[in-house]
Amino acid sequence: MKALKPLLMSGREVLPLVEGGKGVAVSNGESSGAWAAAGGVGTFSGVNADSYDESGHIIPQVYHGKTRRERHHELIAYGIRGAVAQARMAHERSNGQGRIHMNVLWEMGGAEAILHGALEGAKGLIHGVTCGAGMPYRIAEIAARYGCHYYPIVSSARAFRALWLRAYQKFRDNLGGIVYEDPWLAGGHNGLSNSEDPQRPEDPFPRVLALRQMLNSFGLQAVPIIMAGGVWWLSEWEDWLDNPDLGPIAFQFGTRPLLTEESPISMAWKRKLLTLKEGDVFLNQFSPTGFYSSGVKNPFMLELMARSERQVAFLPKPVGEHAAEFPVGPRGRPVYLTETDRQRAQSWVAQGFTTALKTPDSTLVFVTPEKAEQILQDQIDCMGCLSACRFSNWSQNEEGTTGKKADPRSYCIQKTLQAVSHTDDCENQLMFAGHNAYRFASDPYYAGGFIPTVKQLVER
Structure with a gap:
């Protein structure tokens, strides 16, 4: 050489x-x-x-x-x-x-x-x-x-x-x-x-x-x-x-x-x-920055993937195929899904994913009550570690917000990166890595x- x-x-x-x-x-x-x-x-x-x-x-x-x-x-x-x-x-x-x-x-x-x-x-x-x-x-x-x-x-x-x-x-x-x-x-x-x-x-x-x-x-x-x-x-x-x-x-x-x-x-x-094996590093768009990022496909990443797969589009009023009523929230206020999506949603509820969270894209994601509580607490605890965060809807502008709904499909990046850096938990936290890490x-x-x-x- x-x-x-x-x-x-x-x-x-x-x-x-x-x-x-x-x-x-x-x-x-x-x-x-x-x-x-x-x-x-x-x-x-x-x-x-x-x-x-x-x-x-x-x-x-x-x-x-x-x-x-x-x-x-x-x-x-x-x-x-x-x-x-x-x-x-x-x-x-x-x-x-x-x-x-x-x-x-x-x-x-x-x-x-x-x-x-x-x-x-x-x-x-x-x-x-x-x-x-x-x-x-x-x-x-x-x-x-x-x-x-x-x-x-x-x-x-x-x-x-x-x-x-x-x-x-x-x-x-x-x-x-x-x-x-x-x-x-x-x-x-x-x-x-x-x-x-x-x-x-x-x-x-x-x-x-x-x-x-x-x-x-x-x-x-x-x-x-x-x-x-x-x-x-x-x-x-x-x-x-x-x-x-x-x-x-x-x-x-x-x-x-x-x-x-x-x-x-x-x-x-x-x-x-x-x-690590080839393919264990995953290019994804879960980051609250909105950028693509590469991380190890561990339980943390697999949960994010599964969370986004339990997702259906909804409308606030019945329009066309979106005519199947579905109750959301503690008060059971109705939103409207297609019949196929209503059946999918009911199956997730039966599996224990009983809490439906709204996203900025007019979809619902289904999570367990425990996960919903964790997501909400992480959003409340936001310390503004990004100039704009889609997870918490924080922005360092004068309004202090992106003007959009907080996105439950993402995560608090500060919390998980601090945890993976200062504890032994590399399974339930975000692990960034390049795609050659399998070598x-x-x-x-x-x-x-x-x-x-x-x-x-x-x-x-």
């Missing part, structure tokens, strides 16, 4: 190996610092990052505010304190090697406030900011203000063109690179557009080539593209190295660093990764349950 050549990123020559910045305590200062110490770019998550007390124990993110707006302000304070703590830890662990980046989601609640607070509080310790999940127009301006490089995450040349023409061309010198994230293979939230078929993955090479050609047209030939999603062994990407058509290329590893000694996830989660089980490198250090993985 070709030797890896150093690449200039965030002001320093580093190995073209980037740790993906997985959210909510999954990529932290310890893992990112170790990645930087090995000569690459370590990335900690700035999404509800952990902070610590004087004894070094994680401070639980408990909310005391009576309103969503009050809890939203608490969340921002937690986010800033946590991001600064992780940046300092990463800086210490890096031993002055590599580069340290922070990853944020543009559509996370309080994104701009957290960015300003973190970059001010950890000034000089964060060399770059990666940002996706939406169209982060203002990330360039914010990064430049603190002398930092920015790395937008896109899934098409068209998306970058819009960002460049609207905002980024004013901050050319701070553009550190562009992360191309494969919308079919990457873990977490994916950038599939309405014109792309989630069931028909596309070859990344033509898409990245189109991105490079667009960069060249803007005079950005020296700006590296970071290939993310579906990267396992670099030997499988050898034709991308030193390819004059692609220009400078780096590779981002998101799923692989989960299975390292420095990874903060539980041993239960690590052992789970070693058992842990068959890759000889992990034979016998071997878990490498970050240094060993980077060297390998």
